[in-house]
Amino acid sequence: MNSFSDLGRPPLNERSLRRGLLREGGLWTSLDVVAATGSTNSDLVARAAALPEGAVLVAEEQTRARGRLDRRWTAPARSGLFFSVLLRPEVPAHRMGWLPLLTGVAVAAALTRTAGVDTALKWPNDLLLTIDGQERKTAGILAEGAGDGAVVVGVGINVSLSAAELPTPAAGSLALAGALTTDRDPLLRSVLRSVEQWYTDWRAADGDPAASRLQEAYAAGCSTLGREVRAELPGDRSLLGEAVAVDGDGRLVLATEEGVREPVGAGDIVHLRPTGPPAGRPGRSGGE
Incomplete structure (x- = not known):
């Protein structure tokens, strides 16, 4: 099977992407598209010491893709x-937790602008779209340290998957959400330009989420806030409460029945009841 055998899923145009994204003084310094690999995150982490900030690695297919808590992420090639x-963010260590949240804001804003879909962020690293009246996970983010202050941030976005191709009933895709386009080239350009804009502003503010307006944008687009949730924490511990805020360190703050506010910095969040009005869209597109 050659790369053009599935006309509904053409390959990415590496040359066009480079021309549109790599520029002098910009964040992105290299962009490579590979037909298949185990995990783009693993590949970049292994090569980080030899690469400058701004290297981008894209795979048409991943065979060992991972999410948080080592969950698997599977999808057909070019779907x-x-x-x-x-990235090599020179910001205080306690603000590094904002990097995956920043990526979520940037991805959501770009998809809203370019694909015309209503997006919602689920703390800390999922992007949800409403499909048939239900919120479905359509994108995920994974940030991993790569030594010497480097961080590799991986993004997976389901674009053209049909209902039959979804890995779980809780998953979704841009196509199933009625996206205006499923052309991956403009979508990727839009996402990377949005990440560049948010990251540049956040880094210029020394990682301050308030000064860079990141904290405000995340709260506006986060569907976890205002919900009753269960936080499944390390050590087989769980915590019930209402998600009331995202604090200055990027942690989710829960108000428990005991009247205590507890920040959660790591763990899995389960939404226990529907929210009220939809979360607002992140306020900056940074896309095409």
């Missing part, structure tokens, strides 16, 4: 956007 970027 989505699967990529990782290498």
Whole structure:
């Protein structure tokens, strides 16, 4: 089977992507598209010491893609956007937790602008779209340390998957959400330009989420806030409460029945009841 055998899922145009994204003084310094790999995150982490900030690795297919808590992410070849970027943010260590949240804001804003879909962020690293009246996970983010202050941020976005191709009933895709386009080239350009804009502003503000307006944008687009949730924490511990805020360190703050506010910095969040009005869209597109 050659790369053009599935006319509904053409390959990415690497040359066009480079021409549109790599520029002098910009964040992105290299962009490579590979037909298949195990994990773009693993590949970039292994090569981080030899690469400058701004390296982008895109795979048409990933065979060992991972999400948080080592969950697997599977999708047919060329059915989505699967990529990782290498960043070296010189910001205080306690603000590094904002990097995956920043990526979520940037991805959501770009997809809203370019694909015309209503997006919602689920703390800390999922992007949800409403399909048939239900919120479905359509994108995920994974940030991993790569040594010497480097961080690799991986993004997986389901673009053209049909209902029969979804890995779980809780998953979704841009196509199933009625996206205006499922052309992956403009979608990837839009997402990477949005990440560049948010990251540049956040880094210029020394990682301050308030000064860069990141904290405000995340709260506006986060569907977890205002909901009763269960936080499944390390050590087989769980915590019930209402998600009331995202604090200055990027942690989710829960108000428990005991009247205590507890910040959660790591763990899995389960939405226990529907929210009220939909979360607002992140306020900056940074896309095409």
